[in-house]
Amino acid sequence: MVKTPILAKLFGPSPVTPIQHHMSTCEQCALEIIPFFTATFKRDWPLAERHGARITELELDADKLKKQIRMNLRRSLFLPVSRNNLLEIVQIQDRIANGTKDIAGLVIGRQLELPEPLQPLLAGFVEVSISAVTLARVAMDELNDLITTGFTGQEIEFVEKILERLHAAEHDADVQQIELRRALIDYEHELDAIDVMFIYKVIDRIGDVSDDAQTVGNRMMYLMAK
Amino acid sequence: MSVIEDYGSTLLILTIIFGFFMAWGVGANDVANAMGTSVGAKAITLKQAIVIAMIFEFAGAYLAGGEVTSTIRKGIIDPELLADDPELLVYGMMSALLAAGIWLLIATAYGWPVSTTHSIIGALVGFASVGISVDAVNWSKIAAIAASWVVSPLIAGSVSFMLYMSVRKFVFDTPDPFAAAKRVVPVYIFLAGFIISMVTMVKGLKHVGLDLSFEQSILLSAAVASVAMLAGIVALSRIKRVVNSSSHDIVNIERLFSVLMLFTACSMAFAHGSNDVANAIGPLAAVNSIISSGGNVLQTAPMPAWILMLGGGGIVAGLALYGYRVMRTIGTHITELTPSSGFAAELAAATTVVIASGYSLPVSTTHTLVGGVLGVGLARGIAAINLRVVATIFASWLVTLPAGAILAIIFFYMFKAIFGQG
Numbered sequence: 001m002v003k004t005p006i007l008a009k010l011f012g013p014s015p016v017t018p019i020q021h022h023m024s025t026c027e028q029c030a031l032e033i034i035p036f037f038t039a040t041f042k043r044d045w046p047l048a049e050r051h052g053a054r055i056t057e058l059e060l061d062a063d064k065l066k067k068q069i070r071m072n073l074r075r076s077l078f079l080p081v082s083r084n085n086l087l088e089i090v091q092i093q094d095r096i097a098n099g100t101k102d103i104a105g106l107v108i109g110r111q112l113e114l115p116e117p118l119q120p121l122l123a124g125f126v127e128v129s130i131s132a133v134t135l136a137r138v139a140m141d142e143l144n145d146l147i148t149t150g151f152t153g154q155e156i157e158f159v160e161k162i163l164e165r166l167h168a169a170e171h172d173a174d175v176q177q178i179e180l181r182r183a184l185i186d187y188e189h190e191l192d193a194i195d196v197m198f199i200y201k202v203i204d205r206i207g208d209v210s211d212d213a214q215t216v217g218n219r220m221m222y223l224m225a226k
Numbered sequence: 227m228s229v230i231e232d233y234g235s236t237l238l239i240l241t242i243i244f245g246f247f248m249a250w251g252v253g254a255n256d257v258a259n260a261m262g263t264s265v266g267a268k269a270i271t272l273k274q275a276i277v278i279a280m281i282f283e284f285a286g287a288y289l290a291g292g293e294v295t296s297t298i299r300k301g302i303i304d305p306e307l308l309a310d311d312p313e314l315l316v317y318g319m320m321s322a323l324l325a326a327g328i329w330l331l332i333a334t335a336y337g338w339p340v341s342t343t344h345s346i347i348g349a350l351v352g353f354a355s356v357g358i359s360v361d362a363v364n365w366s367k368i369a370a371i372a373a374s375w376v377v378s379p380l381i382a383g384s385v386s387f388m389l390y391m392s393v394r395k396f397v398f399d400t401p402d403p404f405a406a407a408k409r410v411v412p413v414y415i416f417l418a419g420f421i422i423s424m425v426t427m428v429k430g431l432k433h434v435g436l437d438l439s440f441e442q443s444i445l446l447s448a449a450v451a452s453v454a455m456l457a458g459i460v461a462l463s464r465i466k467r468v469v470n471s472s473s474h475d476i477v478n479i480e481r482l483f484s485v486l487m488l489f490t491a492c493s494m495a496f497a498h499g500s501n502d503v504a505n506a507i508g509p510l511a512a513v514n515s516i517i518s519s520g521g522n523v524l525q526t527a528p529m530p531a532w533i534l535m536l537g538g539g540g541i542v543a544g545l546a547l548y549g550y551r552v553m554r555t556i557g558t559h560i561t562e563l564t565p566s567s568g569f570a571a572e573l574a575a576a577t578t579v580v581i582a583s584g585y586s587l588p589v590s591t592t593h594t595l596v597g598g599v600l601g602v603g604l605a606r607g608i609a610a611i612n613l614r615v616v617a618t619i620f621a622s623w624l625v626t627l628p629a630g631a632i633l634a635i636i637f638f639y640m641f642k643a644i645f646g647q648g
Contacts, residue, residue: 005552006339006615007259007592008559010599011266014609076614080606145476147609148564150390153399155476 015073016143019090022065023216026097027137029058030130030209033100037126040107041119052104062097066090080147081223089140089219092212096133099209106202112195115187118180125176125203128169129210135166136213139220151224159224166217173210177203233645234517237316242536244323245510249540250547251330252342252502257283257545258552259592260498261491263599265553266560267568269487275557276550278488279495283545284538286499287507290426291534293586294501297367298346298508299515301586303354305523307362312521313647314358319509321637322349322630326505329629334552339619341590344626346505347371352631353638374587375623378578379597386574386601389414393566394605397479404475407482408462414486414573415458418493419451421577426500429584454489461485483565490569493576498591499538500583507537567607571598593620 036051069090073083106112114122139162142155149155180203188196261275270278308315326345333340347368354362393410400406427443438446462485467478511529516522545553575591575598582589596619603611 004337004559005258005262005556006337006619007262007596008266008556009615010596010612010619011560011562011608012610012612014562016609074614076612078600078603078611078613078616080603080608144609147606148476148480148566149398149403150394150606152394153403154401155398 013072013077015069015077015079015086016147018065018069018072019086019093020140020143022062022069022090023093023137023140025058025062025065026093026100027133029055029062029097030100030133032058033103034123034126034130036104036107037123040113041116041123043113045108045111049108052108055101055104059097059101062094066094080151085219085222089216089223092215092219093136093140095212096136096209096216099205099212103202103205103209106198106205110195110198112198112202114199115190118183118187121176121180121183122203125173125180126206128176129173129206129213132166132169132173132210132213135162135169136216138162139166139217143220143223146224156224159220163217163221166214170210170214173207177207234520237320237645238513238517241316241320241323241510241513244320244327245506245533246536246540246543248323248327248330248342248346249503249506249537250544251327251334252506253283253541253544253546254548255330255334255340255544255552256342256502256591257495257498257541258549258556259595260494262553262556263560263563263568263572263595264487264491264494265557267484267487267563267565269484269565269568270491272550272554272557274488275491275553276545278491279545279549280542282492282495283499283503283541286496286501287503287538287541288499288531288534290429290496290500290580290583291503291507291537292529293429294504294583294588295508295511295529295534297371297586297588298350298504299512299529301367302347302350302364302371303358304362304364307359308523311647312516312523313645314642315523316513316516317638317641317645318350318353318357318634319513320641321353321634322346323506323509324637325349325352325630325633329626329633333626339592339622340626341592341623342502342505343588343590344375344623345630346509347588348627348630349634350509351627353634356631356635357638357642371587374582374589375593378582378587378589378594379600379620382571382574382578382594382597383601383604384574385578386570386598387605389570389574390567390602390605390607393570397566404467404478404482407479411462411482411486412455412458414569415489416451416455418489418573418576419454420447422493422496422580423447423450425580425584429586458485458489461488480565483569487565487569487572490572490576493580494572494591494595497576497579497583499541501579501589502591503534503537503541504588506540507533510536562609567602570607571595571602574598574601590623593623596620 032051032055036048039048039051139159142159145155257279261279264270265272265275326349329345330342351363351368396410397403397406424443424447427438427447462482465481467475511533575595578594579589579591596616602608
């Protein structure tokens with residue numbers, strides 16, 4: 001039997017891979033909202049509920065990962081990036097999963113239905129919001145390579161390009177949100193007033209998801225700039 | 227004189243056994259620390275590491291191990307005080323070996339980070355100051371050694387910081403890092419080869435029968451380094467870019483640095499051999515010279531080559547029988563180290579240790595390597611370093627010194643009781 005030599009414990013545990021895992025779990029969770037809305041448009045509530053359950057599951061997974069990361073990110077770890085910055089990123093990533101769960105909850109809870117002409121608008125808005133999440137995940141995937149290259153050169157440019165696309169996606173999401181809201185005005189009087197309140201709430205929350213993705217990107221900029 | 231005459235060969239055989247045991251311990255424990263980073267960075271396989279360690283530990287011990295050996299042998303304890311009682315010095319050296327060897331064994335079993343260097347120095351100082359007299363210890367030399375224990379990690383850290391910064395500047399921060407790495411890596415190989423052969427030639431080769439002038443040494447070192455560099459260039463030229471879908475090719479660049487790490491692993495093994503083999507054979511050399519001269523502690527005969535061979539052989543045996551398992555464990559646990567950052571830590575540590583060897587200072591290879599790792603960490607090159615472990619490693623010598631000392635004192639009085647005095 002060989003005891004683990006102390007030199008082996010000198011390195012790590014690196015928080016990078018767990019944080020990336022957390023981000024990809026949050027992305028998986030957010031992606032699930034696309035088929036979820038497709039199901040609600042078809043009024044296939046059992047299918048929507050299955051997607052909702054999957055979202056809850058992934059959100060729970062993300063929560064567990066978040067707690068593990070926090071526990072392992074001890075102060076005695078010497079990191080190439082700010083520890084607080086990393087913790088902040090995890091928190092924001094987690095908000096993406098939480099937000100997704102809230103959206104699914106709001107829609108399922110009231111069996112919220114959207115007038116058919118608005119559905120493609122909402123679907124587009126959701127898709128572009130989630131694409132921001134995917135881009136944030138793609139950027140986070142580069143964290144190890146950023147460390148390897150000492151935050152220099154082409155790697156930085158590469159990540160900056162991803163972050164630019166993320167910024168553009170978030171902007172797109174904003175534009176589509178405005179269009180959707182404008183279109184919704186015409187239908188407000190046909191719909192149940194309380195339903196309308198909740199539709200606005202859902203729209204807000206979807207917008208929050210892309211905002212959070214954007215914030216993950218911004219926090220990554222801080223990491224790179226230090 | 228009678229003890230030496232009566233029991234001389236018994237004592238020598240015992241010391242040879244203890245010396246081999248100590249060398250075995252160095253090979254089983256220490257070598258793994260020196261080589262584990264290369265294995266962990268996946269630059270070399272475990273088998274390659276063992277072959278490299280066997281060849282270069284031995285070469286380091288044989289070619290450049292003489293200076294530190296003479297420090298352990300006669301630099302720490304003033305032999306003049308013992309001219310009338312040579313057997314006390316023999317007992318002391320034996321107990322130092324046994325104490326350090328056993329302490330090493332205990333520590334390895336529990337996974338404690340101990341340095342062979344700290345163990346043997348602690349043991350020597352312990353038996354000499356308690357068993358003989360406080361004045362028998364050459365305290366100014368001890369102060370220099372203790373200072374080198376602080377300075378060597380600092381130097382290794384600064385060097386590795388600069389090395390890693392240079393990688394960033396000359397490789398990663400260029401339009402074509404892959405091409406840049408192909409140009410820059412041979413320079414690092416040359417650097418490693420040059421420094422190590424230079425120190426060896428200036429400081430170590432006399433006992434092999436080579437006495438080179440400074441200019442000759444420079445020329446010859448440059449020649450050795452060029453041969454290494456050419457070998458490196460050939461190895462690098464065989465590495466082609468693997469087609470990569472993403473716009474950046476870090477995987478490819480790291481494969482180039484793996485070649486470099488093969489060379490720095492050789493340097494590390496050489497450096498370790500040059501410094502740490504002395505811990506095992508220094509006391510043996512002292513005992514051998516006293517007994518073969520019939521009790522003369524002051525004679526300055528050159529160290530016989532068989533002792534260096536024995537030390538090198540012991541290290542290799544320890545590595546082959548046990549050390550490879552420690553190395554494998556370290557290798558599988560270090561997953562965060564990349565060749566481009568690992569080489570900087572290793573090269574910095576190897577050159578620092580070799581230079582310390584040249585100045586006859588016994589330093590801890592492990593501490594120096596940790597210093598090198600921290601240097602890369604400060605340059606933001608390593609994902610996470612556990613500072614608590616760093617503190618434990620550096621604090622360990624505070625425990626190791628008294629532990630080695632107390633054990634050595636016990637054994638000293640034991641030998642004195644068994645073989646008698648006078």
